Amino acid sequence: MSLSTAELERGAVNLGTLAVGAGPAVVIGGPGADARWVSLRDHHGRVGAAGAVAAVRAGWPGPVLVEPFSAGDLAEIAEHADGVVVGAAWMQDFQLVRAVARLGLPVLVQRGPAATLEEWLAIADYCVAEGNDRILLCESGSRTHLAGVTLDLALMRAARSRSGRPVLVDLGEDPTLAGAAIAAGADGLLLAPDATEQTALAAQEAAKVVGALTRPEAPGSVLAARGAIDRVDAALAVLLERRAELAGTVQRLKPVGGFAGRDMDRERRLVAEMARRAPALGEARLAPIMNAVIEAGLHLAEERRASGQA
Numbered sequence: 570m571s572l573s574t575a576e577l578e579r580g581a582v583n584l585g586t587l588a589v590g591a592g593p594a595v596v597i598g599g600p601g602a603d604a605r606w607v608s609l610r611d612h613h614g615r616v617g618a619a620g621a622v623a624a625v626r627a628g629w630p631g632p633v634l635v636e637p638f639s640a641g642d643l644a645e646i647a648e649h650a651d652g653v654v655v656g657a658a659w660m661q662d663f664q665l666v667r668a669v670a671r672l673g674l675p676v677l678v679q680r681g682p683a684a685t686l687e688e689w690l691a692i693a694d695y696c697v698a699e700g701n702d703r704i705l706l707c708e709s710g711s712r713t714h715l716a717g718v719t720l721d722l723a724l725m726r727a728a729r730s731r732s733g734r735p736v737l738v739d740l741g742e743d744p745t746l747a748g749a750a751i752a753a754g755a756d757g758l759l760l761a762p763d764a765t766e767q768t769a770l771a772a773q774e775a776a777k778v779v780g781a782l783t784r785p786e787a788p789g790s791v792l793a794a795r796g797a798i799d800r801v802d803a804a805l806a807v808l809l810e811r812r813a814e815l816a817g818t819v820q821r822l823k824p825v826g827g828f829a830g831r832d833m834d835r836e837r838r839l840v841a842e843m844a845r846r847a848p849a850l851g852e853a854r855l856a857p858i859m860n861a862v863i864e865a866g867l868h869l870a871e872e873r874r875a876s877g878q879a
């Protein structure tokens with residue numbers, strides 16, 4: 570999705586065709602993600618940017634970011650990549666950061682494992698001083714006395730509001746905290762370059778469902794608005810399925826379940842309660858919606874009882 574100038578001014582950054590910061594939360598990682606990245610550091614400089622990007626792009630047209638091994642990689646990165654990753658391990662290698670910024674490509678700045686908010690945001694300022702304002706910040710966790718890294722979602726949120734820039738959260742190989750990161754306001758999730766497709770799909774699903782509830786969107790086109798509706802429908806489907814299961818539980822527990830035990834007073838009260846959270850729809854419009862939802866649940870419960878399923 571491409572962005573209008575007004576949206577760009579609100580702090581969105583385009584990675585190739587992928588907008589980060591406006592619209593839906595994105596997933597950057599390996600196969601199955603919205604954008605992919607490769608770290609030449611992971612290959613200890615034995616692989617060049619051109620070859621690494623070509624390998625990712627084989628049969629896949631999306632945006633690719635590259636983390637350089639050294640300044641020697643930057644010319645090839647400029648030619649082949651859609652963005653550059655400043656890794657947590659060298660976030661404060663100012664010479665390299667400056668050289669990266671001068672490429673003019675979007676720069677994803679990971680927070681170093683001991684870097685403060687100020688030090689992290691200062692790296693964005695270094696890039697701006699080189700004429701590059703296309704910065705994404707990425708909370709990559711701190712090294713503590715605990716095992717692994719400790720992600721700081723409050724710091725991520727502070728970076729986002731202080732800088733006005735898109736902020737991602739680095740989940741590595743584990744999508745468990747994807748929903749939490751999106752709920753805390755992340756504009757995207759960074760996964761390990763070789764994270765599995767299953768991990769990317771889990772992160773995307775969490776981003777979609779949690780984002781539908783927590784992420785404000787102001788789509789400016791039919792396509793974007795339909796995309797936003799699809800995300801809301803994904804969340805609705807999860808909730809409708811859960812609701813049907815719970816309503817089925819009530820049918821089994823009530824003295825008289827199913828349509829025979831219908832309680833219209835309870836139904837009216839739940840519609841009135843919902844209207845407090847959905848004032849634009851109001852009771853009159855919600856009532857037929859909920860009637861359909863409730864009847865679908867009752868039909869399912871009766872079918873299951875008739876077929877002997879619990």
Ligand SMILES: C=C(O[C@@H]1C=C(C(=O)O)C=C[C@H]1O)C(=O)O
Pocket residue numbers: 815816819820830831832833835836839862863866
């Ligand atoms: C679930 C119940 O059974 C029926 C189904 C309802 C529902 O799906 O919300 C509400 C009232 C009843 O007509 C219940 O009595 O709470």
